[in-house]
Amino acid sequence: MAKGFDIPVLPTYLEIPELKEGIMDGEGPFKSVQEFQNPLGFPGEKVDNWQQVAIDKMGELKSKYRSVQVFLDSCVKCGACTDKCHYFLGSSDPKNMPVARQDLFRSVYRRHFTFAGKYFPKLVGAKELDDDMLDDWYNYFHQCSQCRRCSVFCPYGIDTAEISMAAREVMDAVGIGQKYCNQILGKALTIGNNLGLPEPALRDTLLDLEEEIEEETGGVAVKYPLDQKGAEILLITPSADFFAEPHIDGLIGYGKVFHQDGVSWTLSSYASEGANFGMFIGSYDVMRKAALRIRKAALDLEVSRVMVGECGHAWRVAYSFWNTLTGVGAGATDEFAQKLQDQLDHRYPQPQHIIEYTHDLIQRGKLSFDKSANDDRTVTFHDSCNVARATNMGGIPGGQFILPRDVIKAVCNNYVDMERSTIKEATFCCGGGGGLLTDDLMEIRVKGAMPRMQALKAVAKDNGVNTLAAICAICKSQFSKVLPKFDFDPYMIVSVHQLVSEAIIMDKPQIAVKKDQPQTNTDDVTLAETAET
Amino acid sequence: MSVISIFFTALFYISLIVFLVGMARKIYQFWITPAPLKIPTAPTPLTQTGVVMRMMREVVLFESLFKSNKWIWLFGWLFHFGLLLVLIRHIRYFWPDDLPDIFLLTQPFKYAAFAMVIGLVGLMLRRIFVERIRYISAPSDYLMLIMLLIIGVSGAVMTFTSNHTDIIMVKEFASGLVSFNWANLPTEVHFLVHIFLVFVLMAIFPISKLLHVPGIFFSPTLNQVDDARLKRHISPWALKQEQEHATRLEQTLGKDE
Ligand code: SF4
Ligand code: SF4
Numbered sequence: 001m002a003k004g005f006d007i008p009v010l011p012t013y014l015e016i017p018e019l020k021e022g023i024m025d026g027e028g029p030f031k032s033v034q035e036f037q038n039p040l041g042f043p044g045e046k047v048d049n050w051q052q053v054a055i056d057k058m059g060e061l062k063s064k065y066r067s068v069q070v071f072l073d074s075c076v077k078c079g080a081c082t083d084k085c086h087y088f089l090g091s092s093d094p095k096n097m098p099v100a101r102q103d104l105f106r107s108v109y110r111r112h113f114t115f116a117g118k119y120f121p122k123l124v125g126a127k128e129l130d131d132d133m134l135d136d137w138y139n140y141f142h143q144c145s146q147c148r149r150c151s152v153f154c155p156y157g158i159d160t161a162e163i164s165m166a167a168r169e170v171m172d173a174v175g176i177g178q179k180y181c182n183q184i185l186g187k188a189l190t191i192g193n194n195l196g197l198p199e200p201a202l203r204d205t206l207l208d209l210e211e212e213i214e215e216e217t218g219g220v221a222v223k224y225p226l227d228q229k230g231a232e233i234l235l236i237t238p239s240a241d242f243f244a245e246p247h248i249d250g251l252i253g254y255g256k257v258f259h260q261d262g263v264s265w266t267l268s269s270y271a272s273e274g275a276n277f278g279m280f281i282g283s284y285d286v287m288r289k290a291a292l293r294i295r296k297a298a299l300d301l302e303v304s305r306v307m308v309g310e311c312g313h314a315w316r317v318a319y320s321f322w323n324t325l326t327g328v329g330a331g332a333t334d335e336f337a338q339k340l341q342d343q344l345d346h347r348y349p350q351p352q353h354i355i356e357y358t359h360d361l362i363q364r365g366k367l368s369f370d371k372s373a374n375d376d377r378t379v380t381f382h383d384s385c386n387v388a389r390a391t392n393m394g395g396i397p398g399g400q401f402i403l404p405r406d407v408i409k410a411v412c413n414n415y416v417d418m419e420r421s422t423i424k425e426a427t428f429c430c431g432g433g434g435g436l437l438t439d440d441l442m443e444i445r446v447k448g449a450m451p452r453m454q455a456l457k458a459v460a461k462d463n464g465v466n467t468l469a470a471i472c473a474i475c476k477s478q479f480s481k482v483l484p485k486f487d488f489d490p491y492m493i494v495s496v497h498q499l500v501s502e503a504i505i506m507d508k509p510q511i512a513v514k515k516d517q518p519q520t521n522t523d524d525v526t527l528a529e530t531a532e533t
Numbered sequence: 534m535s536v537i538s539i540f541f542t543a544l545f546y547i548s549l550i551v552f553l554v555g556m557a558r559k560i561y562q563f564w565i566t567p568a569p570l571k572i573p574t575a576p577t578p579l580t581q582t583g584v585v586m587r588m589m590r591e592v593v594l595f596e597s598l599f600k601s602n603k604w605i606w607l608f609g610w611l612f613h614f615g616l617l618l619v620l621i622r623h624i625r626y627f628w629p630d631d632l633p634d635i636f637l638l639t640q641p642f643k644y645a646a647f648a649m650v651i652g653l654v655g656l657m658l659r660r661i662f663v664e665r666i667r668y669i670s671a672p673s674d675y676l677m678l679i680m681l682l683i684i685g686v687s688g689a690v691m692t693f694t695s696n697h698t699d700i701i702m703v704k705e706f707a708s709g710l711v712s713f714n715w716a717n718l719p720t721e722v723h724f725l726v727h728i729f730l731v732f733v734l735m736a737i738f739p740i741s742k743l744l745h746v747p748g749i750f751f752s753p754t755l756n757q758v759d760d761a762r763l764k765r766h767i768s769p770w771a772l773k774q775e776q777e778h779a780t781r782l783e784q785t786l787g788k789d790e
Contacts, residue, residue, distance in 0.1 A: 019664055064770055066568040067753050073559070074748030077674050078609065079659070079666035080601035094668045103669065115740045116673070124741075125671030151574045153601035155591065155609075156745055157754035159574060284569060284771065320571045320761045324771070331765030334775065349762050389575045392759055397579060425575040426600075 005443045007485050008090055008450040010457050016083040017092040024093035024447075028139040029440045032177035036186050040286055043175035050174040054129055055112050057173040058105075058166075062113065067162040072109045074156045075099060081150040081158070086428050087143050090447035095140045098150035098160040104136050105163050134176070141167040142178060143444045145433035146280065147385035152425050164434070165282030172281055180438035181277045188290055193239035193273035202226060202269050205242050213252060220506045222255045224267065227301065231266035232345075233258070234298050235354070236274045236318070237309025238473035246476050246494050250310050253497025256504050257358050260367055265307075271297035274314030275473065279321075280435035287317065288325040295326040295340060304345040307352050310495055312384035312472030313433065318351045319391040349395065355471060356393050358500060359403045362410045369411050369503040377467040378414040379499065380459050381405055382452070382479075383427035384472035398424070404471055404496055411503035416463040422455040430470075432478025442481075449482040456488070468493045538706070538717045541728065545710050548732040555739025556747065563751040567768030577759035584758050591755060604659065612652025612681075618645035619688070626707035643692050650685040653678060677741065680730050687727040698724045 034044025047053055062069045081098040083089065088096035095101060103125070110117030110126035117126030127133060146161035171177065187196040197205070206224035213222045225231060241251040258265045271293040278287025298306050306328055308318045323329030327337025329350055344350050361367050381404060393399040401424045409415050422428050431448030459465040468483075470476055470493060479493035534542075578584045590596040595613075598606045622642040625632055657678045660666050691698050698719045706718035718724075737743070750756065767775075 016665070019668060063566060064569065064768075066563065066566040066751060067572060069566045070563055070748050070751045070753070073563075074742070074745040074752070076742045076745050077666075077669050077671070078598070078605055079663070079669060080598055080605050082665040082669065084601065094665065097665060097669065099669050116737075120673075122672065123676070124673045148574060151754050153597055155595055155598040155601075156749045157574055157591075157597070157752040159572065159754050162572065285774075323761055323765050324570055324767050327765065329762050329765060332767075351762070390572070392577065392579065395579065397583075398576060400575070 005446070008447055010450065010454050010486060014089065014451055014454050017089065019094040020092040021094055024087075024091050024096060024139070024143060024444060026139050027135070028142045028178075029436075029438055030179040031138075032179045032182040036179065036182040037172075037175065037177050039186055039189070040172070040177075040182060040283070042172045042177055042182075046175045050134075051129055053174045054134075054170050055108075057170045058109060059113065061166045061169060062109070065162065065166065067159060068166050071102070071156075071158045071162060072106050075102065075106070075158055076156075078155065081154050081160075084150045084153045085144075085160075086147070086149070086431060086451045087145075087444060087448040090431070090450035091143075091444065093143075095136065096143055098154075098158075101140055101144055102158070102160050102163045104133065104140060105167050108133065134171075137167055138171060138176060141171070142436065142441065143448075145385070145429045145431065145436050145448065147429035147433055148389045149385065149426065149429065152389060161434070165279070167282075168280070169282035172283065177281070178435060180440075181281050181435040185277050185281070185286060185290070188273050188275070188277070189286075189293070192268075192270050192293065193242075194275055194277070195239045195243060197239060197242060197272065199226075199269035202242060202267075202272055206267070209248070209252065209255075213255065217506050220259070222252075222259045222506075224251075224255055225265065226267050227269050228264070228266035229300075230302050231264045232303060233263060233265035233305045233307050234301055234303040235265055235267055235307050235309060236271060236294055236297075236314070236351075237267070237354075238275045238311035238314055239273050240311075240473040240477060241309055242272070244477075246480065246491070246498060247310075247473055249498035249501060250495025251497075253495060253499075253501030253504075254309060254354055256501050256506060257354075257361065257367065257497070260504065260506065261361055266301060266303065268294075268297035268301060270300070274308055274311045274318070276314060276317040277435060279313055279317055284325075287321065291317065291322055291325040291328075294322070295328060295336060298328070299336060299340055299343070302343060304343060305348050305352065306344070306350055307354055307357060309354050310471040310473065310497060312386035312474060314473075315353055315471075316386035316390045319353070322351060353391075353393055353403075355403050355407055355496065358497070359394065359407050362407065368505045369500075370505055371411060371413050371503055373503045374412040374499055375414070377412060377499075378416060378463060378465045379408055379412050379467040379469050380416050380418050380456070380465045381408060381423075381496075382418075382430065382468055382470040382475055383423050384470055384475050385427060385429050385433055387471060388427045389425055401425075404469075407496055408469055408499060411499050416459050416465055418455040418459050422451065428452040428455065430472075430475040430478040431482065433472075433474050437474050437477055445478060446482055446485050449478065449486070453482070453486040453488070457486070460488070466492055467499075469496050469499060470494075471496050534715060535717055535720075537720060537725075538715070541706075541718055541725070541732075542710065542715050544729070544732050548736040551736040552738050559739050559744060560747050563747060567770060568753040568757070569768040569771050571757055571759070571761040571766050572753050573757040573759050574754040577757075579759050581758055584756060588750065588756060591749065604655070608652045608655030608659070610652070611648045612656065615645040615647070615649030615652060618642040619649060626704050627711050629708040629712045646685060646689040646692065650682065650689060653682045653685060657682065673741065677743075680734060684727055684730045684734070687723040687730075690723050691721075691727070696721065696723060 037044045085098050107125055107127040108129045116124045141164045144164040148159055148161045151159035184194045188194050240247040276290045278290050308315050387400050393403045428451040431445045480490050483490045578587050595610050622639045625636050660670050690696050698721050702719045705716040709716040
């Protein structure tokens with residue numbers, strides 16, 4: 001698995017590669033073990049009658065998910081999606097073409113669930129789910145970051161991500177789970193976050209951070225409250241934000257924005273994770289369990305707003321699924337959901353993205369910036385897949401593209417977009433999404449990053465771009481790792497809120513300001529806001 | 534009635550029934566299969582009207598395909614649009630009485646057969662010569678194109694060469710199928726091949742990739758409104774599960790109550 005491989009050379013123009021069959025064949029990522037499987041409700045190892053279990057599970061999934069059923073039946077093999085997957089473009093392996101990836105699943109579906117496949121298997125390409133096929137499933141469904149780029153280009157909206165989720169769920173059901181995802185889910189469900197940071201460690205980290213910021217800002221006491229009952233906002237952010245660069249610089253940015261707004265907010269040690277890997281393994285139940293922790297935290301802390309930090313798939317799960325899974329939003333009928341509805345302040349979207357919040361403050365003139373603080377940067381924005389293709393911001397069409405760019409432009413003087421066909425809904429994946437952010441998948445991660453790197457190289461060369469901003473923890477981690485492989489500076493990847501953090505003008509310690517200096521506009525607004533609340 | 538006429542008459546009804554029953558079952562299956570999560574794909578409409586507009590653009594203009602690949606779009610669209618016009622023109626054969634004047638306008642639609650055939654040839658060439666598309670093709674994918682090509686070409690041969698069929702007989706046969714006044718059909722080979730393949734195609738519709746026709750309307754990535762935060766979207770199975778597991782889940786989560 002840790003075998004050597006060639007780093008793709010970045011071409012001047014992205015070309016469709018010639019097929020190299022079998023080049024990404026392999027055993028796939030490390031397999032999960034009993035210890036991680038059982039708590040999620042999956043068998044610890046491959047069950048004896050695995051074929052039957054798998055076929056039964058396929059039958060169940062196709063009757064529970066319209067996407068799966070319709071997508072399996074509707075593909076006409078037109079080929080429009082064949083050159084749209086970054087993993088195919090980077091690896092040349094034909095099984096990484098979206099339709100070929102689906103066909104691993106579809107050929108078995110045909111064999112067992114369709115008339116044509118039962119009686120004329122050769123004619124329609126129907127196949128048995130044998131050991132070879134299962135190997136291909138495990139390998140190639142873990143070479144899909146579920147980025148949904150293919151679905152944008154399919155005339156029937158066929159979303160390979162849905163099929164790859166279904167395939168992973170089938171594999172989990174027969175006891176063949178992926179270690180990285182399932183281990184992380186275990187931590188999130190027991191400790192509260194993917195990193196396994198327990199409450200005391202989290203508290204320490206936040207205290208350190210407060211000190212650090214106070215020093216850096218010359219005495220502005222930006223707070224990082226944890227488990228503060230009765231706070232207005234509960235912030236749910238990926239746990240990477242508590243931990244490493246560049247993530248933590250984003251967290252510093254959130255804190256500064258909250259501070260300037262003068263709003264009360266809190267993190268929760270019980271639900272200290274925005275990421276929800278339940279989505280990656282396709283399990284509705286696991287995803288719901290993880291999401292319920294957040295509902296519980298919101299109820300226990302009696303907050304009136306739930307906000308999500310910079311994490312792509314966390315935002316997708318929050319924006320698109322939380323209301324369905326747990327009733328954060330409106331319309332759920334169970335007791336706890338209703339209690340939450342009463343508690344939430346419906347003047348704000350629930351949940352709200354931190355970008356929506358900051359954007360709104362900027363629009364209302366509540367924040368001031370010294371844009372020149374970012375003058376050493378020429379910034380481009382990487383639209384993260386799940387944000388770009390599966391969510392909205394601000395309630396305006398395409399808001400998920402507009403708002404982050406607006407925020408960046410409000411805090412930076414130099415902004416450039418990458419080539420049109422590689423951004424917004426057509427954005428190229430960072431290469432590490434969908435539960436692929438593990439070292440045992442480094443080869444596909446690097447190869448899959450090639451198309452994004454190619455577009456980045458073009459703007460770096462033509463426009464002097466030296467900063468890549470993103471609002472997804474996975475993108476940030478992945479880029480930190482793969483940028484140097486393509487001769488970029490690994491520190492050029494930043495959080496959008498890091499840019500905010502660098503430019504934002506913080507009020508001096510309040511008492512001093514009020515006594516000695518004439519009040520600035522910002523103070524006025526801050527005071528008015530404090531009076532209001 | 535001749536044996537061959539009886540055969541084709543029977544084949545028509547059998548194919549029609551297979552088509553109708555098969556499609557009804559499939560559409561019913563699509564219909565009752567719930568979409569448990571909101572999964573629309575960008576660019577997503579935020580309103581129902583937006584969704585209707587999106588579907589219309591997809592169905593009429595093949596918008597996503599246009600964004601993906603101009604060649605596939607061109608050939609695919611030529612084929613489908615040509616087919617549509619030709620089908621409209623075929624109504625005249627099934628119309629039991631004299632044609633209303635409006636059908637005179639459909640006379641030029643016969644030229645759409647060229648668009649259809651050109652589209653099909655283009656799609657076929659791509660399938661054969663573009664490596665990626667060859668890789669994903671099963672025998673049935675070629676077969677389907679070949680059948681459509683033969684249908685298109687045999688139809689065009691009857692219309693545009695001197696191999697005309699007895700159009701009066703065709704009309705009597707076809708309108709007879711509709712009004713149950715069965716009549717003999719012309720027996721020129723290209724005509725027989727033409728309608729035989731049409732009937733076969735009808736019969737395999739519900740078990741083949743031709744299911745993309747109803748499928749597109751049921752595709753959740755295309756037909757959902759992006760309003761997840763405003764309206765709760767929940768499927769019956771998930772709701773049931775939620776109610777059954779509610780207590781247990783809250784316990785696992787350590788809810789004190
Ligand atoms: S674009 Fe859609 S219909 Fe065409 S081959 Fe890909 S998945 Fe199938
Ligand atoms: S979802 Fe993304 S990674 Fe998966 S097949 Fe489609 S384009 Fe490739």
